Amino acid sequence: MISGTSADGIDAALVRFEAGAAPTRCELVIGRTYAWDAALRERLVALGQGGDARSLEELGTLDIQTAEAFAAAARALLEDAGVAPGEVAAIGSHGQTVRHRPAGAAFDGRHPFTWQIGDGAVIAERCGIATVADFRRRDVAAGGHGAPLMPAFHAALLGSPDEDRAALNLGGIANFTLLPAHGAVRGFDTGPANCLMDAWALRHLGTAFDADGAFAARGEVDPALLARLLDEPWFALPPPKSTGREQFQLDWVEARLGGGERPQDVQATLLELSAVTIAQALRAQQPATRRVLACGGGVRNGALLARLAERLPGVAVETTQAYGLDPDFVEAMGFAWLARQTLAGLPGNLPSVTGARGLRVLGTVHPAG
Template sequence: MSELFIGLMSGTSLDGVDAVLVDLGDGAVRLLAHQHDPFPAALREELLSLNSPGDNELHRAALAANALARSYADSVTKLLEKSGQRKQDIRALGAHGQTVRHRPTEFDGCGYTSQLLNGSLLAEQSGVAVVCDLRSRDLAAGGQGAPLVPAFHRAVFGRSDADVAVLNIGGISNLSLLSQDGKSLGFDCGPGNCLMDGWIALHFQKDFDADGAWAASGRVLPELLARLLAEPYFQQPPPRSTGRDLFNSAWLARALRGDEAAADVQATLLELTAQSIVGSLTPSQRSGELLVCGGGALNGQLMHRLQALLPQMQVLTSNARGVPVMQVEAAAFAWLAQRFVHGLPGNLPQVTGAAGPRILGALYPA
């Protein structure tokens, strides 16, 4: 049977949908096509709003899940047209959905994670079998439900002759530590782009700080940085995961005095991202290769700071290892869909804290 899979990713950065077509036959990962579509402004605004408690949430969330399914289906159509493949040739698609709440292990010992997506509508409109809801089973087994990408990183970037660290910087940053002896670790470091994106949107109505230019124009405020780094999350041992539930504009506002120059705050937020990543690595892990993917890999100022803070590491983008930075996470969800189809576990218990390996996801047939 076909081993062509589609991966669909829309992350905490809310920059839109990344769709990839991947040939996963014979254990290889061959990227065949990529499609990126920004969210319509109204949908992006609604998804961002739904990250915080508000009025009529159930109704609004249901309609946003429908709108997201339509956006995903549109991206699938464009991807297939670009690649020349037919929907009948695709074994399944793995769809992440849009995270609006992530509270693992809280409240009742299990907690919950919520990724908005109408899987039935996506299957109906795309004509492709849909594997989604990929985090809940790990939570049910006592895990964090995140990060899920370290297993994929191991398959694609792992080496038997060297340790490799893979850093994804989306709205939130996460690390995969791939030892040459086959051991894998992974966890969320803290904010990636989310605070920087929110701050520049507030002041200039821009979605992101291109190349970190605005941050580079400011100066780091040591006292503000110290207040931000005092967040207890940064001292938590793995397994750990986080999201906009914690790192949001209200969290930042509590640390501000109100008289800071806006560019200086942006510079400090970039330094927070860099230092929270570096602080997540033990001294023994700060050597070898650091492969960076996600939107943060396109931020030249952030990449510069990472290299400066990690002089013993070679900081590269995933492009250098054959996987474009904006396609890694989407490809991971194609890989997770394949794992589901073949009845194979998709989580790493040592990463998420789950009681054991679990088959992840739910299927909506074409």
């Protein structure tokens, strides 16, 4: 289970793996997305965008409320699937990121951390299923970014010895897993995918996202605004790197507006920003890529996929569906895979991706009872 940067719902996937220590196939038995309570989502988004909790009391309560929502999603999924809790080996729960500071906190700049709330003990207790949670912090403790964590899963299921590929997750933030035919797997965040477009659509349309990029299609790219957005120093940083809503949110956009821009033109420019930064990152880091396999909510934005294809001539831009992975649930499936790794005592990170000092077994295990 995972709720991503956009906090647009809890993605839950029931997954069956083939036998063996290193499965190369997994089956999505059922996948569902469960809506957040509106008031709870509002607080989680505010925290994720850099806001502060009003008190320790509130933060502790939000941790438990988030866990209860994840547990309810797990129970609902099993009911929909007709599967008893005793048939499930474990739950892998990512939780909800409320702060991600792998390069150090603003407080003193010397203590990197990442924080995902949604107490795994509560999930285990409510579901009666062993729960693995808190996946990212061990990698950060080992000097890594704690993100992205999907590359090991992508490498196991999407790599090819015949061509250089890249798996592209289009969540709130975009990230790549580079899968060369020969050589080390790498991965990194490229910047915003949907988070800025979603926030702008919510403000001007009252909807959580811009369906199929229709709002952006009504506008025109503003070259001056695009140049100011691209001037962000973070884009020039080399991998390993990661980011989140606390950096790329509407305050960041508004600080770069000239004033008087039409809302639809800003939306078109934000879409172009995502396409440009994704394409530039791929060309810089793996120029021989022949195939991009996209997943995440952004695959439903046809305008974004079209712009990516235009900016990556000679590269096939597809979704993971053609390779047996439902693009809506790849990340949720990935956290099931990570939970499986943890229970087997196997590492879940890739130091070539996160920058950690070595391979680490990730997550905290909360037994069923």
